[in-house]
Ligand SMILES: Nc1ncnc2c1ncn2[C@@H]1O[C@H](COP(=O)(O)OP(=O)(O)O)[C@@H](O)[C@H]1O
């Protein structure tokens with residue numbers, strides 16, 4: 001029997017990556033990365049229109065460009081016959097949303113709207129809707145809305161409702177013109193199939209949709225703003241399908257543009273981090289998967305539904321059917337290290353790295369590895385992009401304590417790595433304290449492959465062994481696995497994602513194990529991290545808020 005293949009496309013923050021896999025055993029045959037031509041627009045639109053603080057936009061055509069460039073590239077590299085590819089699946093950052101007209105065209109692509117920032121795609125890390133999120137949470141709490149408990153008590157400014165409300169408040173003309181607000185994941189699937197099919201994962205985690213209860217009531221939306229009253233029936237309308245469902249078949253036009261066979265199965269979209277879970281072989285409770293890249297998403301399955309402070313949501317069947325899927329996260333991790341390398345390292349570090357023919361991250365990692373835990377005398381809060389879990393507050397910011405005239409760049413780098421590990425430990429404890437067990441840790445995403453010191457620190461700080469995904473494109477592998485399920489057994493795919501995971505997922509043999517002497521020191525540092533965390537994060541000291549307000553209004 002000839003081999004069959006599936007393609008997964010992972011839409012990250014900076015780029016999209018296609019992966020072509022052999023569905024028999026998950027062997028990764030070819031991969032290709034397309035950086036988004038417009039990247040993340042956080043200062044200005046393509047026409048030069050300036051953006052305010054905390055904005056982050058994208059260009060929707062960049063997503064199609066990923067298909068146009070990366071899909072033919074993997075087919076070429078693999079030398080595979082397009083006729084043997086049985087399906088394609090995608091995963092996306094989320095909530096990454098955009099306003100569309102009645103033909104499904106993003107408003108930003110229409111000349112009359114392209115100068116209006118609100119007509120563009122709001123990327124997951126667009127954080128300018130925090131005021132809306134604050135009001136939304138206050139109103140939901142006042143009304144005793146039960147959905148709040150499913151989101152750890154607070155909805156985030158990163159999600160659909162806050163983002164839509166910001167548009168209503170700041171650009172009512174864009175809101176009026178919008179026929180549909182759509183997750184980018186669903187929009188790309190619609191471009192591939194011509195069908196309006198929304199996926200249950202983004203709807204559940206990012207738009208407060210529930211399998212039995214649907215969206216929050218019209219009364220709730222009317223209490224936010226009368227203009228939002230019928231939002232879910234109108235501008236958020238559309239059928240919602242479970243993960244692994246077939247959204248439709250690849251249409252002839254796009255099939256030709258990207259070199260695939262028309263009519264192959266297209267799976268409903270998925271969230272990037274969630275797609276990665278079965279791709280590391282996790283299909284049962286107690287195993288926390290950390291998708292570590294620009295940010296970290298923490299994903300966990302459980303048989304029970306409980307409230308955990310600051311989690312980004314618990315959604316039934318939200319990751320793997322049959323379980324409650326929990327998500328928590330840190331809004332910046334790799335992004336903090338990138339900030340330090342791009343904006344704050346002294347020139348001599350850059351030069352030293354260059355002279356040694358190595359990267360700045362690698363140089364800093366090597367130097368930072370020479371220190372024992374505690375030796376740098378620094379402690380940082382990992383809030384460079386706000387705090388997603390457990391405080392759910394995008395207005396919090398970064399902090400480093402202990403700086404002196406002797407502080408070296410590699411010490412600051414190490415403090416930043418450690419801060420993100422403490423943030424993860426805080427999340428693990430929140431789960432544990434609420435009876436959702438975390439027995440094993442799995443890591444995937446770009447960071448585990450790139451920074452060994454970071455992974456050792458995570459093992460030491462959490463006191464747990466960390467298993468590493470075998471794939472370098474875990475989310476794309478997960479998307480390809482869901483594509484095999486969408487194609488179905490009759491096409492040579494799999495009946496369930498559990499079956500696909502058994503055949504296609506793997507972790508590496510090498511893992512990172514905690515070193516007891518390190519863990520003992522980190523125990524002490526973590527206690528101090530918690531003091532700073534609660535002092536700055538729970539209202540004891542409001543200086544971060546004051547600075548943010550002054551920045552916004554000056
Ligand atoms: N050696 C390194 N050490 C730590 N962080 C790194 C290193 N190399 C790159 N990064 C960071 O990794 C992040 C990208 O992660 P990746 O998983 O590839 O992408 P994405 O988050 O878009 O899916 C960026 O924030 C980048 O700054």
Ligand SMILES: O=C(CO)[C@@H](O)[C@@H](O)COP(=O)(O)O
Pocket residue numbers: 012013014092093094095124205271272273291292293294295296297327329445
């Ligand atoms: O928020 C989510 C998932 O819920 C992510 O899409 C977001 O953190 C971005 O992930 P990356 O860091 O780009 O992998």
